[in-house]
Amino acid sequence: xxxxxxxxxxxxxxxxxxxxxxxxxxxxxxxxxxxxxxxxxxxxxxxxxxxxxxxxxxxxxxxxxxxxxxxxxxxxxxxxxxxxxxxxxxxxxxxxxxxxxxxxxxxxxxxxxxxxxxxxxxxxxxxxxxxxxxxxxxxxxxxxxxxxxxxxxxxxxxxxxxxxxxxxxxxxxxxxxxxxxxxxxxxxxxxxxxxxxxxxxxxxxxxxxxxxxxxxxxxxxxxxxxxxxxxxxxxxxxxxxxxxxxxxxxxxxxxxxxx
Amino acid sequence: xxxxxxxxxxxxxxxxxxxxxxxxxxxxxxxxxxxxxxxxxxxxxxxxxxxxxxxxxxxxxxxxxxxxxxxxxxxxxxxxxxxxxxxxxxxxxxxxxxxxxxxxxxxxxxxxxxxxxxxxxxxxxxxxxxxxxxxxxxxxxxxxxxxxxxxxxxxxxxxxxxxxxxxxxxxxxxxxxxxxxxxxxxxxxxxxxxxxxxxxxxxxxxxxxxxxxxxxxxxxxxxxxxxxxxxxxxxxxxxxxxxxxxxxxxxxxxxxxxxxxxxxxxxxxxxxxxxxxxxxxxxxxxxxxxxxxxxxxxxxxxxxxxxxxxxxxxxxxxxxxxxxxxxxxxxxxxxxxxxxxxxxxxxxxxxxxxxxxxxxxxxxxx
Numbered sequence: 141x142x143x144x145x146x147x148x149x150x151x152x153x154x155x156x157x158x159x160x161x162x163x164x165x166x167x168x169x170x171x172x173x174x175x176x177x178x179x180x181x182x183x184x185x186x187x188x189x190x191x192x193x194x195x196x197x198x199x200x201x202x203x204x205x206x207x208x209x210x211x212x213x214x215x216x217x218x219x220x221x222x223x224x225x226x227x228x229x230x231x232x233x234x235x236x237x238x239x240x241x242x243x244x245x246x247x248x249x250x251x252x253x254x255x256x257x258x259x260x261x262x263x264x265x266x267x268x269x270x271x272x273x274x275x276x277x278x279x280x281x282x283x284x285x286x287x288x289x290x291x292x293x294x295x296x297x298x299x300x301x302x303x304x305x306x307x308x309x310x311x312x313x314x315x316x317x318x319x320x321x322x323x324x325x326x327x328x329x330x331x332x333x334x335x336x337x338x339x340x341x342x343x344x345x346x347x348x349x350x351x352x353x354x355x356x357x358x359x360x361x362x363x364x365x366x367x368x369x370x371x372x373x374x375x376x377x378x379x380x381x382x383x384x385x386x387x388x389x390x391x392x393x394x395x396x397x398x399x
Numbered sequence: 400x401x402x403x404x405x406x407x408x409x410x411x412x413x414x415x416x417x418x419x420x421x422x423x424x425x426x427x428x429x430x431x432x433x434x435x436x437x438x439x440x441x442x443x444x445x446x447x448x449x450x451x452x453x454x455x456x457x458x459x460x461x462x463x464x465x466x467x468x469x470x471x472x473x474x475x476x477x478x479x480x481x482x483x484x485x486x487x488x489x490x491x492x493x494x495x496x497x498x499x500x501x502x503x504x505x506x507x508x509x510x511x512x513x514x515x516x517x518x519x520x521x522x523x524x525x526x527x528x529x530x531x532x533x534x535x536x537x538x539x540x541x542x543x544x545x546x547x548x549x550x551x552x553x554x555x556x557x558x559x560x561x562x563x564x565x566x567x568x569x570x571x572x573x574x575x576x577x578x579x580x581x582x583x584x585x586x587x588x589x590x591x592x593x594x595x596x597x598x599x600x601x602x603x604x605x606x607x608x609x610x611x612x613x614x615x616x617x618x619x620x621x622x623x624x625x626x627x628x629x630x631x632x633x634x635x636x637x638x639x640x641x642x643x644x645x646x647x648x649x650x651x652x653x654x655x656x657x658x659x660x661x662x663x664x665x666x667x668x669x670x671x672x673x674x675x676x677x678x679x680x681x682x683x684x685x686x687x688x689x690x691x692x693x694x695x696x697x698x699x700x701x702x703x704x705x706x707x708x709x710x711x712x713x714x715x716x717x718x719x720x721x722x723x724x725x726x727x728x729x730x731x732x733x734x735x736x737x738x739x740x741x742x743x744x745x746x747x748x749x750x751x752x753x754x755x756x757x758x759x760x761x762x763x764x765x
Contacts, residue, residue: 226474272502279501296496296527299476306475334478336485336492360493 145192148185155181208244209252211236212267212282220309221302222270222283222292234324235313249282253387260382268386270294273372275380277388285386292386293376295368297361304354304361307331307338311347311354320347402651403438408661412439415544420537421584422695424636427643430650431686432696436539437647440660442697448662448670449678451700454693461566468566469549472614472623477529480550480562483614483625484528488555496527500534508534509545513596519553520602526553535592539641548589552612559597561589561611569615569624577694579613579628586611587633591641609634650684658683688713689720723749 155178162171206214215231216223223231225245232240252266266285269277271293283292310328314320325344332338332345338353339345376385415436423436435442446453472479476497484490503511512533519526530551536543550562563586567578590611594604610627617624658680662670681701688702688711696702706713710729712720725746726732734740735750736757742750 224474226470272499274503276502276504279499296498299497300478300481300495303475303478331475331478334475334482336482357492361495 145185145188148181148188152178152181152185206237208240209248209267211240212245212248213265213284215240216267216282216284218309218313219306220291221305222278222281222294222298223302223306224280225282227306228282230327231310234310234321234327245282249277249387253383256386257383266386268292269388271372271376271385271388273368275372275376275384275389277390289373289377289385290366290369293369293372295365295372297365298369301358301361301365303331304335304358307335308351308354308358311345311350315347315351402654403647406434406438406658406660407440408659408663410441410662410664413441414439415539417546417548417585417588420539420544420546420588420637420641421581421633423640424584424587424633425695426687426689426692427636427640429687429692429696431681431684431698431702433640433643433647434650434684435660435698437650438660444662444670445660445677445681446697446701448672449674449681449701451698451704453697453699465564465566468616468621468623469564471621472564473531473550477531477550479623480529480552480614480625483623484552484555484612487612487625487627490528490555494528497529497531498527499531501532508532509536513600516551516559516593516596517600517602519559520597520600520606528553535589535596537588537592537595546589546592548586548593551593555608558606558608559593560608561586561593562614563589563611564614564623567615568618569626570618574615581694582613583611583628583630584633584637586613586628587630587637590630590634591637655683689717690714691717722752725749 155174159171159174159178162168162174211232212228214236215228218231218235219227225242228245229240229242232238248267249269252268255263256266264286267282268285269292270281270283272278273293273295278294281294285292307328310324310331314324314328317324328347328350329339329343329345332350332353333342335350335353335357337356338350380389419436423432426432435445443453476495481490481495485492498515500508500512500515512530512535515527515530516533519530530553533548533551535546535548537546538544548561549564552560552562563582565578565582567574590607590609593607597606598604609629609631611630612625613628614623614625616622660677660680661672662677663672664670678701682705686698686702686705688699688706692699692702703714705711712723712727712729712732714729715723723732726735726749731740732753735742735746736753738754
């Protein structure tokens with residue numbers, strides 16, 4: 141195959157020289173026919189070079205046998221804190237099948253709520269909402285119904301605490317793996333860049349350093365955050381029926397003691 | 400106020416957004432714009448009907464890019480923004496509170512913003528750092544406009560700061576001056592709205608910093624970087640312009656009776672008034688066209704055409720116009736230069752310079 145390519149390249153070079161000579165000698169009709177030959181030779185070369193490459197095997201889109209809610213649950217179990225859809229997809233991409241898309245998560249919470257309302261506690265777990273200090277569902281966050289109530293509510297410090305917790309959990313999981321996937325290391329580096337002392341500049345983050353830095357900052361916030369969360373959780377368990385304790389209150393008028 | 404309704408015609412007044420309010424500050428001397436904005440006339444439709452649609456408007460790609468970048472800066476409880484503020488302003492590590500105002504539902508956002516800001520101003524220590532999706536209001540010529548800044552930051556020396564997230568790149572420490580200026584004008588609107596809110600709640604309005612935090616992507620990557628931008632000048636211009644709008648009566652005094660910019664739409668909303676008639680009505684109000692209008696005002700193409708039609712010196716840009724103070728037409732300026740027109744009182748200095756320029760040009764050409 142490569143021999144014919146070599147022959148074609150020689151032929152193309154010769155033809156080019158001949159075209160130049162013909163143009164110089166002002167032999168227009170000869171030049172035109174030579175250009176035709178040249179074009180054909182180039183086309184043959186193009187065909188030969190693509191034939192040399194074996195056609196890439198048709199890429200199977202990676203599919204996971206797990207349903208979407210199982211995959212989300214898997215990611216949440218790793219992260220251990222209420223998480224936005226974007227991070228769930230990133231974690232799924234880094235550690236698991238990588239088949240999850242952000243658009244698949246949009247109606248997930250609504251479907252889970254409908255299922256719970258029609259047949260409460262029929263499933264071992266539900267993907268539910270995280271509750272804000274006004275006991276309304278926090279925008280865009282998913283949580284696991286089996287978590288402690290304190291973990292499923294948010295105070296003002298909780299977004300940061302949850303971010304630090306998720307980073308620690310990702311780093312811990314990475315440290316356990318013998319061959320950590322590159323995409324997971326990238327994810328950790330990106331998150332660690334926003335934690336003081338976790339990573340220097342743009343280099344790849346080291347899981348052990350990241351865990352140390354995240355825990356150090358976590359220590360600063362933990363006491364205040366735990367107290368705030370406990371207060372909201374108590375309020376939720378006192379005021380709300382089961383379904384709203386998981387999925388939040390939609391109407392604002394019924395709330396007392398909020399703000 | 401009735402006179403303004405008459406100018407607008409029987410359609411609801413158009414609310415102002417931050418961009419529109421900021422554009423007001425870009426050309427404070429234009430009576431046409433001041434009047435049309437005060438009356439809440441839909442300038443875009445007017446310009447369209449006149450056959451001079453404005454050439455701008457944000458592209459869908461730019462909007463998507465802006466939203467993606469904003470989401471990146473705000474994800475995980477404003478983690479990126481927190482890093483930037485820690486680096487830029489030395490925010491203490493313990494201060495990480497985050498409040499999403501939107502969690503109450505959109506209809507309560509404005510009152511919830513008020514409650515949260517009031518509580519933050521009262522109890523300094525316990526307040527959150529970030530207020531995401533706040534909603535402010537600002538009274539513009541008798542109408543309330545609602546404004547949505549990107550983020551309001553607090554707890555930096557007990558002062559509030561407006562954070563403005565923009566997706567244009569800061570390359571090697573430099574950004575396009577025009578875009579920064581536009582962002583600064585827009586941020587000034589938010590600063591003013593927040594100051595008004597604080598004054599309204601009985602706090603010191605000066606607790607809103609005049610330095611806004613501008614967050615942009617750095618170089619060619621998507622990594623955000625933050626800079627402080629001083630918006631004192633933009634604030635001053637904006638305040639003056641808004642004061643003019645409330646004193647719009649003076650502009651109204653000189654107008655002929657029965658003047659209106661009403662498009663007289665039929666039940667389907669199609670304007671029935673002829674374009675010439677409307678153009679005639681508009682030309683009763685003097686405009687002050689400058690080339691910068693092309694990037695801020697819906698009426699720009701109409702005003703430019705008018706300025707071209709009468710050979711106005713405004714077309715040459717603000718700097719030339721100011722140097723030709725008192726000479727409003729190009730023919731007049733050329734006449735003065737060539738000595739065919741006698742300078743009127745007060746024009747002697749300009750005429751002397753123009754003649755000198757004319758002589759220099761002749762010498763160069765010969």
